[in-house]
Amino acid sequence: MSLHSLKIQKILHQNFPQIAEKSLQEEIATIGQLMDFEAGELIMDYGSYVRMVPLIVKGCIKVSREDDEEGKELLLYLLNAGDTCSMSFTCCMMDKKSAIRTEALEATTIIGIPIKYVDRWMTQYQSWKNFVMMSYDNRLLEMVKVIDSIAFRGLDKRMEQYLKALTESTGNKTLFMTHQKMADDLNVSREAVSRLLKKLAQIGLVKLGRNQLTFLG
DNA sequence: ACATTAAGTGATT
DNA sequence: AATCACTTAATGT
Numbered sequence: 379m380s381l382h383s384l385k386i387q388k389i390l391h392q393n394f395p396q397i398a399e400k401s402l403q404e405e406i407a408t409i410g411q412l413m414d415f416e417a418g419e420l421i422m423d424y425g426s427y428v429r430m431v432p433l434i435v436k437g438c439i440k441v442s443r444e445d446d447e448e449g450k451e452l453l454l455y456l457l458n459a460g461d462t463c464s465m466s467f468t469c470c471m472m473d474k475k476s477a478i479r480t481e482a483l484e485a486t487t488i489i490g491i492p493i494k495y496v497d498r499w500m501t502q503y504q505s506w507k508n509f510v511m512m513s514y515d516n517r518l519l520e521m522v523k524v525i526d527s528i529a530f531r532g533l534d535k536r537m538e539q540y541l542k543a544l545t546e547s548t549g550n551k552t553l554f555m556t557h558q559k560m561a562d563d564l565n566v567s568r569e570a571v572s573r574l575l576k577k578l579a580q581i582g583l584v585k586l587g588r589n590q591l592t593f594l595g
Numbered sequence: 596a597c598a599t600t601a602a603g604t605g606a607t608t
Numbered sequence: 609a610a611t612c613a614c615t616t617a618a619t620g621t
Binding site for chain 1: 602
């Protein structure tokens with residue numbers, strides 16, 4: 379067995395304990411491709427075809443929905459080690475263009491699984507099916523939370539949730555980004571973000587700086 | 596020093 | 609809360 383395969387097996391063991399069948403682990407180790415992305419790198423853009431399903435090994439990926447018209451964006455959820463991209467399953471199986479955009483927020487490593495296996499494993503391996511289903515469930519729950527905060531709560535609570543998700547997901551209380559970027563993620567105006575952050579700074583929830591912000595939750 | 600970009604502010608809708 | 613029209617502040621060249 380190759381060094382590459384051994385490495386993947388070890389990673390699987392550490393980050394994807396749900397994937398139980400030995401033969402499945404071996405298949406992934408054989409055909410999976412380790413891929414690295416730098417911080418800020420665009421992994422999949424809106425409209426491109428999905429050829430692989432990623433298993434996230436390390437880092438953090440931002441998944442966002444893009445509006446058809448004027449470059450509007452909305453953060454849907456964040457993915458971390460042990461997660462997979464649910465949208466990519468659907469896109470793969472139906473051979474559709476990606477309805478989302480994914481971007482690495484920090485140095486990120488994934489195992490890429492070519493499309494053809496993904497489908498076959500669904501019927502072949504119980505743990506793969508469970509893994510996929512579980513992943514759908516998690517993502518859906520996260521999206522419900524986002525919808526909930528958009529529909530029923532003000533921007534202030536939404537901002538808190540956003541900051542919490544980002545800092546937890548990146549494991550860093552300080553975020554290096556502009557108010558404009560946050561405004562894009564939340565799909566609100568930059569001014570609204572600036573004004574709200576100023577309020578949050580006054581009550582001591584965040585610490586502000588140019589191009590950076592520290593969450594003190 | 597100058598230009599550029601990020602952030603703050605007030606008025607208007 | 610969005611948009612506009614500006615001002616002020618920080619940073620890069």
